[in-house]
Amino acid sequence: MARYRGRHAAQQKAGKASGHRRRFQLSSSRYRRGLGGTAIAAVVMAALTASQAPGVELGGDHGKGRSDAAGDRSPGDDSYETQLPPLESPHPPEGASPGGSGDESGIPASVLKAYKDAAKSLASRTPGCGLRWELLAGIGKVESGQARGGAVDKDGTTLRPILGPVLNGAGFAxxxxxxGGRWDGDTRYDRAVGPMQFIPSTWDRWGADGNGDGRKDPNNVYDAALAAGQYLCADGRDLSAKADLDRAILSYNNSDAYLRTVLAWFAYYREGTHSVPDTEGPLLPTSPGLGESGGGPDKGGSPSGPGKGTSPSKPSEPSKPGKPSESDKPGNPGGGGGDGDDGGTPSPDPTAPDAIVADGTKSFSAVAGEKFAKSPRVKVETSKGKGVKGVKVDFAIDGATEASFDGGAKKATVTTDAKGFAEAPGLDAGAKAGSFTVHASVPGKKLGTVDFTAEVAAAEADKLERTSEVVMSAPKNSAFALPIEIKATRKGEPVANTAVTAKLDNTTEGPHFENDKGEPVRTPVKLTTNEDGVAEVGKLFADDKPGDYTLTLTAEGGATVTVKLTITG
Structure with missing residues (x-):
């Protein structure tokens, strides 16, 4: 079966694309009862010329000379499947296991859920759009055969990349x-990617997170369906109005034939559909640029297209999970891989960096003057979550503290190891309390930034002691001759700028401080250690009450020391 090569190729090679007729093979089980051969031929030709389809008026010559058909670059490469739906209205077959490769009305469960989730999400976010999930299903059918018949993992990501033709100007744009090859694995030219066939630059603008995992991946059917819905609803379109519906579809691919094909499937799915197990949906035949035998667009082959008069192939039998069919095996020409451009050889598992994520905690704390126990660590991974070796990761400290990496640097670059991990150098907290952020990113790649928060707490002394053991005594009604000096340390190192409280145990008589007026003061006094961790207690005076008294000094964090004060008679 043919696959149109894009609006330029279709118009140049087919001439009047809207009037093009093609052969179409129908199973005898789909013939309407009572129709003769001539009547059947008339019905088939009516479907193929696309004057209308069940329940929906099909578009006319909308794709030519219409500047409003596409307000943005179309998401994909303009290539698509041309298979039309069966002439009979769909209905779930009888029995406990509906669907299968021969039932076109069955949509793989994960793919169907993605369409419905996207439509539901957009119904609340853009209620005036009127997007129906069946429209997404129609586009998904012609773009990728419903993600190759539901060949997705439990999270909705395609088991193998679905890549369109290389857009190198050879038959395509x-x-x-x-x-940078992030999505399509090609660092020279772009290719449309994923079940809804987004060109990377268009995905960069319209990409969405449809499954809530924090990532926007065109290879994920939930993300791709939501992004496609947003794209179709753009510019205030009301898809319940035919003119806006046509414009939306043409913005996806500015081709009359594409419009008619999507509308045909849209109408077909509106008549009824049902869920089938993933990987058991109907598979579309192979197509130019998607591993077709005879060479892809850059292999010099001559793939069929409009005007070639080819007939559609019988849908491939689906592969059982974990056991690919012969037609799906890598390197088998004509296989239904749908992810290569060179005669059926599929692209390898993605190896390009796709995301940078935190590994472990994103919050760190340390005490001023010390080193952090751990450093920020990230993983650079492919779209399948596999670590990528040899990727440079930049770590940068942002904040007003004195924190730095080993050696005093504020920035550091680390290369990922064999498992894709990169850990920042050791972090010194510095002497200043406060908070800062460490940003981790991959230079030259649009992978986003991972932010780590760090808090530097004020240093807390674990020990407080006097610098002298001189006995503190004074005759009554006189001053103590010597000052009291204390030192705060933590792990044997001086603790600068920490608070110390000096408190007298007797607040009614005995030793006291004095204010500027010479009046006794027995309330606690606040001190601060200097850069050497030392603080000096203010001058003390004795009243006329002889006896022994106690002064207690307490540092922030709880370390204490007591000093005996004696007033002699």
């Missing part, structure tokens, strides 16, 4: 690489 010429689009130089815009994503």
């Amino acid at each position: 010429n689009i130089k690489d815009t994503d």
